[in-house]
Amino acid sequence: MEPKYRSLADALRRDIATGRFRDGDALATEAALRERFGVSRQTVRQAIALLEEDGLVVRRQGSGTYVSHGPRRRTGAMHVGVITTYITDYIFPSIVRGIEGVLSGENCVMSLSATYNRTDRERELLTRMLDASVDGLIVEGTKTALENPNIGLYERLRERNIPVVFINGYYDSLSNPVCVVMDDEGGGRMAAQTLLERGHRYIGGVFKADDMQGVKRHQGCVSALSACPGARCEALWFTTETRGDLWRMPDGQAFLRRAQAMSGVVCYNDEVALGLLESLRGLGLRVPGSLSIVSFDNSAYAGVCHPGLTTLAHPKDAFGREAAERLLSLMAGHGAQSLVMPWTLVERESVAPC
Amino acid sequence: MEPKYRSLADALRRDIATGRFRDGDALATEAALRERFGVSRQTVRQAIALLEEDGLVVRRQGSGTYVSHGPRRRTGAMHVGVITTYITDYIFPSIVRGIEGVLSGENCVMSLSATYNRTDRERELLTRMLDASVDGLIVEGTKTALENPNIGLYERLRERNIPVVFINGYYDSLSNPVCVVMDDEGGGRMAAQTLLERGHRYIGGVFKADDMQGVKRHQGCVSALSACPGARCEALWFTTETRGDLWRMPDGQAFLRRAQAMSGVVCYNDEVALGLLESLRGLGLRVPGSLSIVSFDNSAYAGVCHPGLTTLAHPKDAFGREAAERLLSLMAGHGAQSLVMPWTLVERESVAPC
DNA sequence: ATAAATTTGTGCGTATGTATC
DNA sequence: GGATACATACGCACAAATTTA
Numbered sequence: 011m012e013p014k015y016r017s018l019a020d021a022l023r024r025d026i027a028t029g030r031f032r033d034g035d036a037l038a039t040e041a042a043l044r045e046r047f048g049v050s051r052q053t054v055r056q057a058i059a060l061l062e063e064d065g066l067v068v069r070r071q072g073s074g075t076y077v078s079h080g081p082r083r084r085t086g087a088m089h090v091g092v093i094t095t096y097i098t099d100y101i102f103p104s105i106v107r108g109i110e111g112v113l114s115g116e117n118c119v120m121s122l123s124a125t126y127n128r129t130d131r132e133r134e135l136l137t138r139m140l141d142a143s144v145d146g147l148i149v150e151g152t153k154t155a156l157e158n159p160n161i162g163l164y165e166r167l168r169e170r171n172i173p174v175v176f177i178n179g180y181y182d183s184l185s186n187p188v189c190v191v192m193d194d195e196g197g198g199r200m201a202a203q204t205l206l207e208r209g210h211r212y213i214g215g216v217f218k219a220d221d222m223q224g225v226k227r228h229q230g231c232v233s234a235l236s237a238c239p240g241a242r243c244e245a246l247w248f249t250t251e252t253r254g255d256l257w258r259m260p261d262g263q264a265f266l267r268r269a270q271a272m273s274g275v276v277c278y279n280d281e282v283a284l285g286l287l288e289s290l291r292g293l294g295l296r297v298p299g300s301l302s303i304v305s306f307d308n309s310a311y312a313g314v315c316h317p318g319l320t321t322l323a324h325p326k327d328a329f330g331r332e333a334a335e336r337l338l339s340l341m342a343g344h345g346a347q348s349l350v351m352p353w354t355l356v357e358r359e360s361v362a363p364c
Numbered sequence: 365m366e367p368k369y370r371s372l373a374d375a376l377r378r379d380i381a382t383g384r385f386r387d388g389d390a391l392a393t394e395a396a397l398r399e400r401f402g403v404s405r406q407t408v409r410q411a412i413a414l415l416e417e418d419g420l421v422v423r424r425q426g427s428g429t430y431v432s433h434g435p436r437r438r439t440g441a442m443h444v445g446v447i448t449t450y451i452t453d454y455i456f457p458s459i460v461r462g463i464e465g466v467l468s469g470e471n472c473v474m475s476l477s478a479t480y481n482r483t484d485r486e487r488e489l490l491t492r493m494l495d496a497s498v499d500g501l502i503v504e505g506t507k508t509a510l511e512n513p514n515i516g517l518y519e520r521l522r523e524r525n526i527p528v529v530f531i532n533g534y535y536d537s538l539s540n541p542v543c544v545v546m547d548d549e550g551g552g553r554m555a556a557q558t559l560l561e562r563g564h565r566y567i568g569g570v571f572k573a574d575d576m577q578g579v580k581r582h583q584g585c586v587s588a589l590s591a592c593p594g595a596r597c598e599a600l601w602f603t604t605e606t607r608g609d610l611w612r613m614p615d616g617q618a619f620l621r622r623a624q625a626m627s628g629v630v631c632y633n634d635e636v637a638l639g640l641l642e643s644l645r646g647l648g649l650r651v652p653g654s655l656s657i658v659s660f661d662n663s664a665y666a667g668v669c670h671p672g673l674t675t676l677a678h679p680k681d682a683f684g685r686e687a688a689e690r691l692l693s694l695m696a697g698h699g700a701q702s703l704v705m706p707w708t709l710v711e712r713e714s715v716a717p718c
Numbered sequence: 719a720t721a722a723a724t725t726t727g728t729g730c731g732t733a734t735g736t737a738t739c
Numbered sequence: 740g741g742a743t744a745c746a747t748a749c750g751c752a753c754a755a756a757t758t759t760a
Contacts, residue, residue, distance in 0.1 A: 013747060039725060050749040055726085071726045072756030087495040091473070097464060098457035106476075107452040114477060114485075119445070119496040121475045122460075123468060131468075141441040142473040314668055367728060393744060404730040409745085425745045426737030 014049055018057035021047075023169035026066055026077050037067055037075040064143075064170060088118045088341060090334075091139040093132065094150040094177075097124045100281065101309050101326050105177070108330020109148060116338060125152050127250040129159055136163045140170075146341045147174045148333050153250070154179035154222035173340035177333045179222040188340065189348040190333040194223045197322050197353040198230020201276045201304045202243075204320070204355060206234065209364035210274035210302060212242045214265065216256070216286065217278045219247040224278055227306065231276055244268065248278075254285040266293060269301060273364045277305035280312045283319050283360070298362035308356050318358030325351055368403055369410035375401070376411060380420055385431040391421055393428060442472045442695060444688075445493040447486065448504040448531075451478045454635065455663050455680050459531070462684020463502060470692060479506045481604040483513055490517045494524075500695045501528045502687050507604070508533035508576035527694035531687045533576040542694065543702040544687040548577045551676050551707040552584020555630045555658045556597075558674070558709060560588065563718035564628035564656060566596045568619065570610070570640065571632045573601040578632055581660065585630055598622065602632075608639040620647060623655060627718045631659035634666045637673050637714070652716035662710050672712030679705055 022037070031037070038046070043054045058075060061067045069075045090113055096102045106122065113120050121144065125131045132152045139147060140163075147167065152158070158181050165184075167174055176189040205213055215231050218224030228245055235241040248259040256262040266289055269275070277283040283305035287297060295301055297317055305312070308323035329351060336346040376391070385391070392400070397408045412429060415421045423429045444467055450456045460476065467474050475498065479486045486506045493501060494517075501521065506512070512535050519538075521528055530543040559567055569585050572578030582599055589595040602613040610616040620643055623629070631637040637659035641651060649655055651671055659666070662677035683705060690700040 015747075041725080052750085053748060056747085069726065070757080072724080073758075074725060087492040089475075089496050098461040103452035103457050110451060110476070110478065114489075117492060117495075119475045119492050120477065121443075121473045122464070123474065124464065135468075138441040138471060138473050141471075142443050310664075369728075395744080406731085407729060410728085423745065424738080426739075426743075428738090428744060 015053050015056035015060070018043075018047055018049065018053065019060040020169065022057060022061060023066065026061075027169045027171060031077040037077055039074060066171065088116065088146070089121065089142065089144045090118050090337065090341075091121045091123075091135075091142070091144040091147045092149075093123055093125060093135050093139070093147065095125055095127050095152070097122055100279075101307050101324055104326035105330040105333075108327035108332075109334040110330075111327075112331050112334035112338070118338075125150075127152060129153060133160045133163065136160060136167075140167070140172075144172065146172060146337045148177060148337055149174055150177050151179035151181055151222070153220040154181060155220050155225050158183070173337060175333050175337045175340065175346070177329070187348075188336055188346050190329060190336060191348075191350055192223070192324060192329075193350050193352050194226035195230040195233070197306060198227035198232075198276070199234040200230070200353055200355065201227070201306070201322060202231045202234035204304050204361060205274035205276070205302060206238050206241060208274075208302070208361060211238075211240050211364070212272045212274075213244075214269060214272045214275040215243060215245045215277075216259075216265075216275065216282050217245055217247055218249065218253075220249045227276075227278065244272070248282075254281040256282075256285050256289045266290075269293075270295065272301060274302040274304070274361070277303060279306045280309040280319055280321055283321070284311055284315060287315065298360050302362055302364075303360040305360075306353070312356070312358065317360050320358045320361040321356055322353035323356045324353070369407045369414070372397075372401055372403065372407065372411035373414040376415060377420065380415075380431050391429040391431055442470065442499045443475065443496065444472050444691065444695075445475045445477070445489075445496070445498040445501045446503075447477055447479060447489050447493070447501065449479055449481050449506070451476055454633075455661050455678055458680035459684040459687075462681040462686075463688040464684075465681075466685050466688035466692065472692075479504075481506055483507060487514045487517065490514060490521075494521070494526075498526065500526060500691045502531060502691055503528055504531050505533035505535055505576070507574040508535060509574050509579050512537070527691060529687050529691045529694070529700070531683070541702075542690055542700050544683060544690060545702075545704055546577070546678060546683075547704050547706050548580035549584040549587070551660060552581035552586075552630070553588040554584075554707055554709065555581070555660070555676060556585045556588035558658050558715060559628035559630070559656060560592050560595060562628075562656070562715060565592075565594050565718070566626045566628075567598075568623060568626045568629040569597060569599045569631075570613075570619075570629065570636050571599060571601055572603065572607075574603045581630075581632065598626070602636075608635040610636075610639050610643045620644075623647075624649065626655060628656040628658070628715070631657060633660045634663040634673055634675055637675070638665055638669060641669065652714050656715040656718075658715060660707070666710070666712065671714050674712045674715040675710055676707035677710045678707070 040051050040054045044051050062069060067075050068078050092109060094102055110120055123135045129152050161181060161183050176187050178191060180187045180189045215228060217228045232243060235243045246259060246261060246265040252258045256266060277286060283303050290297060297303055305319055305321045308321045312319040312321045332349055339346045394405050394408045398405050416423060421429050422432050446463060448456055464474055477489045483506050515535060515537055530541050532545060534541045534543045569582060571582045586597060589597045600613060600615060600619040606612045610620060631640060637657050644651060651657055659673050659675045662675045666673040666675045686703055693700045
């Protein structure tokens, strides 16, 4: 059972979060709150003390208690937290660089951490960031296709007026999150279309099952194929635990056996494409001779491996900048719109006509 | 007239300041203090709340109130700042990953930022970190071969008891810094030796002039060559502004002309080696046919380019971990020793017998 | 300008809950 | 289980600062 003064504090936080108070407006007096909530004045004072600690209100003797969600920080540097799946791998360094480029131009300190795709780590990191009293957060949602156990924490962030910008994936159960995401469904269509246009009809897909991106890319794929008579699609789903390695995916071996009959595969990302290339090499299937491959992200791998991957390019740096700019706008008290960014096809050698 | 709870708090502060309490000793109980000072228990609690805010004591329900002076962590997460030359390029992601691996195991938030090799940015970042009240710093020194204009800031950090661990390079003018660095002079010797052993005698070197690493690697090189009769060395110095691009280095063109007479070159790092490879290709010189190349760091480039670079491997991840562990030890109030780590030769194709 | 009313700050007493030893 | 120590909660009284009449 939560103590009364905490419940009261939370109730007041929600009140403030509604935005009904403009900066500097007076909160109800201690006596009024005592009436309204049917608690003693001491309890009211304890609750308000919590809000004061968080810098949500200022008390002035003889005058009243005032909400102060304007200039959170007096003079010092702003503190922005960034939570992504990885920090140093894949396309994440580029995204981080974009964010850093914008933040370092302002008076901002950037705290970085990685969830490694685990919601328990997400929870821990969010708690730490709250502890470290960040002024804003950029978060890549973890396992966004599943129910998230940390929604409560995100709601608490809202109550505390700490703005959050989601990147790549967000949580459906949060109302009106500010996001910067890729057009994953459109990307799925684009990838499938790329193969269809070159005459491929029996197409496989390898998608991540536990995040929104995988599900949407698959949807896009299916919608493009369903518009084309005679086209077939066969999806292989994997989860975080088996990333990139087809042999360890459930049904991975069955998929690879049937791959001989397919003429093209859409891969969730370049990492999966590399794993697939490796597996196909073992089976004596050549790319793009026997099988064409399209993947997502245009990571550093894509240009280096043989054959070079035809892949949809993630804007990485620009993407990071967009997210950071939106967060700055939110922290400054101005609003921000969500953004859906388009993919660009980068053609290399992994796709050939059927 | 000062309120009672403040006087009481001050009295307790003085008590604690005498040093009569060892770390972890129990303070008198609330009831005892009530007796001793003749005030109500509420007043005692108010006083202790002030001490708790300052981190002087910790209250444990059912147990007691304990003094916790010394470099004790306050409630909530520790905040560690990391300042490196780059974040997302070259070997830095791996170093950062090592640091993050250690810090995320503790209750730490890591703030990352990059100087891009500019001391004015170093100054700005240090100021911001101080503003954000970090509890410790990991810093890669900027232009460590030159006089540093920010020494004053580092001294202020010391006064504030904020521990700093330097990585890769440090400042000579700071007394007894805790460092984790590579054995750059030994590395220089090792690189030169690698060429000498394969019969090379006329050897060039391309070194960065404005940091300690470049100067020491050159020294090592010279010392190895001077022990070998008939060996000659010719150094080309560059600065941050011209990184990697030999054509833009002063005397770069003259060096490339003479390169035809050389049989081996020691490069400051893989990036320089790539630039050199590019330049030599333009001149029609083949590696390792006409010229052998040894470089430093074993970055991702080294294994990918053609020919693969023979290079001294920087331990990156382990290096980052060592630095982070030392910082944690310092923050916990235990001391820490500096560490000089050795290089390991990774042989690829860029070196051949003369 | 002054007095009264309002609002937060300080201080005490008491009772009960809950964690620790 | 019992004793101890901190946590929560309520009630009251007065002080100090500010606003209002």
